[in-house]
Amino acid sequence: MKQRLKRLTALLLTALSLLSAAGCSSAGASGEQSIRLMVWSASEDQSKDSGEWLQTCCENFAALHPEWDITFVYGVADEATAANTVSQDPSASADVFLYANDNLTVLTDAKALAKLGGKYADEVASFTSDALLESVTLDGYLYGVPFTTNTWYMYYDKRVFSEEDVKSLDAMLEKGVVSFPFVNSWYLPAFYFGNGCTLFGDGTQEELGADFGGENAAQVTDYLIDLIKNPNFVVDDGGSGMAGLRDGSIKAMFSGSWDSASIREILGDNMGVAALPTYTLNGETKQMYSYAGSKAVGVNSQSENMVAAVELAVYLGSAEAQRLHYDLRNVIPSNTELMDDPDIAADPVVIAQNDTFDRTSKLQPFVPQMTNCWTPVENMGRGIRNSSVTHANAVEQTTAMNDAMNSDGIS
Amino acid sequence: MKEKSYKRSKQISNIIVHAVLAVLAFVWVFPVLWVVMTSFWAEKGSYVSTFFPKSFTLDNYIKLFTDTTLLNFPKMFLNTLIIAVFSCLLSTFLLLSVSYCLSRMKFKMRKPYMNMAMVLGLFPGFMSMIAVYFILKAVGLTEGNLIRVALVFCYSGGAAIGFQVAKGFFDTTPYAIDEAAMLDGCTRWQIFTKITLPLSKPIVIYTVLTSFISPWVDFIFAKVICRANADQYTVAIGLWRMLEKEYIDNWYTCFAAGAVLISIPIALLFLKMQKYYVNGTGGAVKG
Missing domain, CATH: 3.40.190.10 (Periplasmic binding protein-like II)
Structure with a gap:
């Protein structure tokens, strides 16, 4: 019995390792680095009916970065629940995920969120309003790329x-x-x-x-x-x-x-x-x-491919990705450059939401x-x-x- | 005269009893009826102002099975069915075997085991869920299709703790029958499968039912273990998601339809097995 169990375990392990090997098989034929990024967002972002925002953005991102051969693994966790799911076990969670800022402390308490600094922080600050930046800043550190107000x-x-x-x-x-x-x-x-x-x-x-x-x-x-x-x-x-x-x-x-x-x-x-x-x-x-809050793209502090993960997070919060998010799913953009876009600037919901955020709301x-x-x-x-x-x-x-x-x- | 007043008081008490029963029946059946009614609502939205729909439709059921890009209900249904069937088989086997051993065999750890199981049984299962999650992760069962295996283990792993009822039932079968079988050359396994189990149909049915229903309706373990793997979701998680603020306006009536649908397998099981279930308390050997 024991022998058989051992054999079974060995078999299972072999199968597992084969599977995981298959997952990252296309190892750099042309010198590119092959990496695996797990990305989580709400199911609407990934459904065919609403245009597969996440998949499209990730593929665009991969095209922008030929130095990496990226295998994306998608998971479903909407902004409201992502924080709890990630903090339950950061090491087995997405490298990049979307979260609502009222859960910021849940994530930082679990040490699950990477701080953004240097050129990335500057880039985010260049297209985000101060009030919005503040919504994902804790003790002076920036913890994500805000992409919409809430x-x-x-x-x-x-x-x-x-x-x-x-x-x-x-x-x-x-x-x-x-x-x-x-x-x-x-x-x-x-x-x-x-x-x-x-x-x-x-x-x-x-x-x-x-x-x-x-x-x-x-x-x-x-x-x-x-x-x-x-x-x-x-x-x-x-x-x-x-x-x-x-x-x-x-x-x-x-x-x-x-x-x-x-x-x-x-x-x-x-x-x-x-x-x-x-x-x-x-x-x-x-x-x-x-009450006002924001939704932001966060990076898992335990990610194995930190540079790629941070780059992807910044890309998912960029004007291009926000524009697509708005076109596909009506997610109100927060990017300051996009506010000059005639389509977006004329949308009454965008106007009202931004007006509310600026004028008649308190940061939650x-x-x-x-x-x-x-x-x-x-x-x-x-x-x-x-x-x-x-x-x-x-x-x-x-x-x-x-x-x-x-x-x-x-x- | 006396007979008449007896008849009369009998009549009055009958009326009262039936009135009370009618009220209770209404109270119990009403929520079920309400869910069924809601599942046929043609109007959208989560707020229901009248009991009867203004117009009936089957669209909610159709949407559940065709609109699968956002919430893939058929897949969830299948996942749940697979998990429930396998955990049902596994835990029924475990539970009956343990009960049989504790009822028929005298060994040193018997009493300590029963006490330990009793104490462990006092704690709710979800207390251990985080520990269970990390153990499953260490074994590598928390990704992809292996999540189903993990859930089957979760639901059937603790089955042996709940041996009390089945053991009590086996105890009512006279040991003499076992001895007679042994004299005829039966092994323990043969006694168990050929004699004890056929004599204990009610308790077998009862075990099958309860061990099917608990994975079928469980939410907590499925939620903790599935995490972001939407393709592994069970029905309970799917139904819960339909009530979230982003979905509720479009999916509320579908939620009711889903609730009706998940009750069907359970109802079928009960109807099919009811006749054994009812004489369950009668004891094993008759005549």
């Missing part, structure tokens, strides 16, 4: 609202039904940010904690209690906003670029897109602010403490919706929310 803004029906109306939530509520993801803590803080609440100072000062308490926050809670009673204000929960837009009962909703195709299908030419409106709090005009903090900030805010939204938060207890409920956001986990 935030939410407003879609509306042009037949109902004028361009003047969409600057103010109050004006909109007088004219038509507006749906807002009230019980989603990625959206609800917009109102609190508007009245001077902050998270971790400028977003990186963990020691300052969350400042969602105090007089100004309680005022917002009071405002929200009244807002939800407005018959023209509807809570968007579980896709009800999109359903309402479809059947015509809702005229404006808040979402991001991932819903733009569906909304365009519903509203057609009547689709309007705009940065966040202002709201009126005790007679004063306050701006709503969304990625300090570890941030994980405690989601549930309390969501609970506040739910509390207001089911009337357990009232004008009478608004102050103490807001303080409780702030305490929970500043506490470590379960309190």
Whole structure:
């Protein structure tokens, strides 16, 4: 039995080594170096229906670099989940992958992200705005090549609202039904940010904690209690906003670029897109602010072909690759050179997303403490919706929310 | 008079019992019905405002099997089926063998083994998932088609821990039958396959069912081990992906269709094996 097991193992091992040898067989006939790069991105980037962005870019990259004979291995991991998958086992993960910047610390804690420096950092900086660079910079080091911004803004029906109306939530509520993801803590803080609440100072000062308490926050809670009673204000929960837009009962909703195709299908030419409106709090005009982040190309710090991997990452974030990404999948480009491109500059979604990023958003903090900030805010939204938060207890409920956001986990 | 009031009270209690049962049946069946209904929805989107679809369609099912560039459902279905069938065979064999040994053979480690298995069984399996992942990686089973093998090992490796029920069942078969067979010259293996197993159909069926269902519906191990290998995804991962924010608006109704489809093999298994299943608690030898 033991003998047989041994033989079986030997057989398996031989088969394995043969297989892996086949994987990199075409070893440099003409002096080129043969390397293997594993690349991960979302499945849409690789599907035939949407033009195989990743494969096309990788082949273009290979053509640009005849000194390497590259074998690409593709895997599926979208930006939101890539960080967790990579940090689970960096040594068996992609050399180059796309990730959302709110997971930056997950990756750096696992020591899975390579720092970009020297000429690469300069090149990235040359086509990326400072705010965007900051979103993937930690302790002064650049950890990726940003290729798009990630935030939410407003879609509306042009037949109902004028361009003047969409600057103010109050004006909109007088004219038509507006749906807002009230019980989603990625959206609800917009109102609190508007009245001077902050998270971790400028977003990186963990020691300052969350400042969602105090007089100004309680005022917002009071405002929200009244807002939800407005018959023209509807809570968007579980896709009800999109359903309402479809059947015509809702005229404006808040979402991001991932819903733009569906909304365009519903509203057609009547689709309007705009940065966040202002709201009126005790007679004063306050701006709503969304969370903003970015998506970036990261390089695995344990990659065996570091130079090629970094070059590929920079290429995937370059104007050419971003342009293709936009053409194939409507991924909003962030490259500053592309903003002069007439097609792109005229796209309302691009305009709105960039306007939101520049003007009406706050960089989503990625300090570890941030994980405690989601549930309390969501609970506040739910509390207001089911009337357990009232004008009478608004102050103490807001303080409780702030305490929970500043506490470590379960309190 | 007395008889009448007895009849009457019987009637009343019947009404109450049936009313309660009707409510419970509704509560249990409703979610299933709801999923089935949703799978026939012609309208897009994830928000359902009415129970009955405004118009029926089979497109969701068709899309599941034809729109394979983004989420390859047929492939996932096949993956899951292969994994479930093989882990079912392997773990049924392991579990029944272990149960038989513990029931029939007296050896020194018997008691310690049973205690150890009992204690280990108290811990949820996914506690070990990261360790399991690294072990499989060290053996080289975490890439390509070998992932399926890895998953089969994951699902069937711990089967022997759950021997209690089957051992209890084998214990009810009189040892005299084994002795009689031994006198006739049977080996242990022959007793096991020719006598004990045929006498224990209900528990064999029960084991087959449970060991088919657990890999069929498992999410955690598949997620940890498949990682970015989309061609190895199982149905559970595929269905989960359909509910992510980028997909949900287009894939929600397909998700319901997929949920209906994965319940079919399980339902078939149950229907087919139900008659053995029902007299499962009766004991082994009758008459």
